[in-house]
Amino acid sequence: xxxxxxxxxxxxxxxxxxxxxxxxxxxxxxxxxxxxxxxxxxxxxxxxxxxxxxxxxxxxxxxxxxxxxxxxxxxxxxxxxxxxxxxxxxxxxxxxxxxxxxxxxxxxxxxxxxxxxxxxxxxxxxxxxxxxxxxxxxxxxxxxxxxxxxxxxxxxxxxxxxxxxxxxxxxxxxxxxxxxxxxxxxxxxxxxxxxxxxxxxxxxxxxxxxxxxxxxxxxxxxxxxxxxxxxxxxxxxxxxxxxxxxxxxxxxxxxxxxxxxxxxxxxxxxxxxxxxxxxxxxxxxxxxxxxxxxxxxxxxxxxxxxxxxxxxxxxxxxxxxxxxxxxxx
Numbered sequence: 493x494x495x496x497x498x499x500x501x502x503x504x505x506x507x508x509x510x511x512x513x514x515x516x517x518x519x520x521x522x523x524x525x526x527x528x529x530x531x532x533x534x535x536x537x538x539x540x541x542x543x544x545x546x547x548x549x550x551x552x553x554x555x556x557x558x559x560x561x562x563x564x565x566x567x568x569x570x571x572x573x574x575x576x577x578x579x580x581x582x583x584x585x586x587x588x589x590x591x592x593x594x595x596x597x598x599x600x601x602x603x604x605x606x607x608x609x610x611x612x613x614x615x616x617x618x619x620x621x622x623x624x625x626x627x628x629x630x631x632x633x634x635x636x637x638x639x640x641x642x643x644x645x646x647x648x649x650x651x652x653x654x655x656x657x658x659x660x661x662x663x664x665x666x667x668x669x670x671x672x673x674x675x676x677x678x679x680x681x682x683x684x685x686x687x688x689x690x691x692x693x694x695x696x697x698x699x700x701x702x703x704x705x706x707x708x709x710x711x712x713x714x715x716x717x718x719x720x721x722x723x724x725x726x727x728x729x730x731x732x733x734x735x736x737x738x739x740x741x742x743x744x745x746x747x748x749x750x751x752x753x754x755x756x757x758x759x760x761x762x763x764x765x766x767x768x769x770x771x772x773x774x775x776x777x778x779x780x781x782x783x784x785x786x787x788x789x790x791x792x793x794x795x796x797x798x799x800x801x802x803x804x805x806x807x808x809x810x811x812x813x814x815x816x817x818x819x820x821x
Contacts (some may be wrong), residue, residue: 504675504779505575506585510592511777512632512672513569514620517596519629521609536604543597543604550594559586562593573632574669628776632670635662638771645770658763661686664711671771671778679764679782680790686760687791690718691750691806718749730800741802750806754788761787 501509531539546561553561559581566589570577577585595616602612610625622628639659643652665685666678674682693714725747729740765781772778782790795801 501575501577501582501585502675502677504677505577506588508573508672508675508777508779509566509570509575509577509585510588511620512573513565513589514592514596514616515629515632516569516572518599518609518613518625519631521600521603521613522629525603525609531604540601540604543601547594547597550590550597554587554590557583557586559583559590562586562589565589565593572670573673574667575673575675622776624776630775632672633771633775633778634668634670635659635666635674635767636668637774638671638767641770641774642767646766651766654759654763655766658760659767661689661711661760662764671768672775674764674768674779676779676782676786679761679779680787683757683760683782683787684790684794685715687751687757687794688715688719689752690714691752693752718751722748726800737799740800744800744802745804748802748804750804753805754791757787757791758784 550561553559563579563581563586566577566581566585567579581589599609599612599616603609613625617623617625617628636659639655642655646652646655662682665682666674689711693711725744729735729743729747732740732743735743761781761784768778768781795803
């Protein structure tokens with residue numbers, strides 16, 4: 493993603509990583525609290541002193557704008573939600589992570605002194621708009637879990653088929669990642685990739701009613717094949733000197749590989765939205781699907797600066813029924 497190659501990650505990415513940093517820390521405190529064996533009084537005092545000393549070092553680091561203490565915590569949180577952060581991290585993210593870690597240390601001190609972690613962290617969770625501690629500390633909801641819950645919520649065969657097809661695309665491009673990592677930027681990246689799929693994608697495996705085995709072909713391979721064919725056609729048409737640019741574009745419409753339509757991409761977006769809504773039943777901090785307008789603008793922004801560029805989709809032409817056809821029906 494473009495946002496992840498810059499010095500500072502976009503706000504959605506930063507929020508997702510910081511939220512995971514908060515979640516994993518509270519989950520660890522809860523597990524320690526639920527252990528059968530308790531620390532001795534001396535061990536508790538030592539741990540509290542270590543946490544207080546760490547907070548002093550964090551305050552000093554923040555004054556000097558040094559983020560070496562929180563940088564590993566941020567990268568670990570990013571790895572858990574499949575989001576990569578630039579190195580070194582930005583000052584803005586470093587300050588926010590340092591402040592969060594200090595608050596977490598204060599919560600842990602209260603827990604070590606006998607408070608329940610749910611009570612000790614209530615103010616911190618409220619600041620992040622969270623009110624259900626037990627739901628929040630659960631492991632991140634994976635894409636496969638969201639797909640399974642979507643099938644439960646939309647059990648018709650047609651809906652399951654749509655969900656499965658979009659899930660296969662997302663799994664190939666993104667992997668079985670936590671749903672919380674599907675920020676708007678990442679959704680745009682996925683839909684931009686999906687917009688390059690040939691209109692006939694999924695029909696090149698050779699399987700039919702006579703042949704059930706066929707062959708395994710990835711979507712990325714189908715895209716690369718279509719891109720290679722289009723490049724060759726573009727160079728051939730570009731080299732024709734006797735034609736004007738409008739005539740060349742008209743010729744390209746007939747020869748370029750048709751890609752999936754905007755209508756199909758909207759169906760992909762709707763399927764993602766259903767999976768997000770289903771995932772929200774399993775865990776908090778589930779992202780929202782991008783709007784049609786945001787998706788369409790992003791697809792348009794991917795168009796190359798080429799006067800001969802034309803995106804070929806060839807949607808189905810649906811004609812109104814004649815009275816004779818209706819009568820026959």
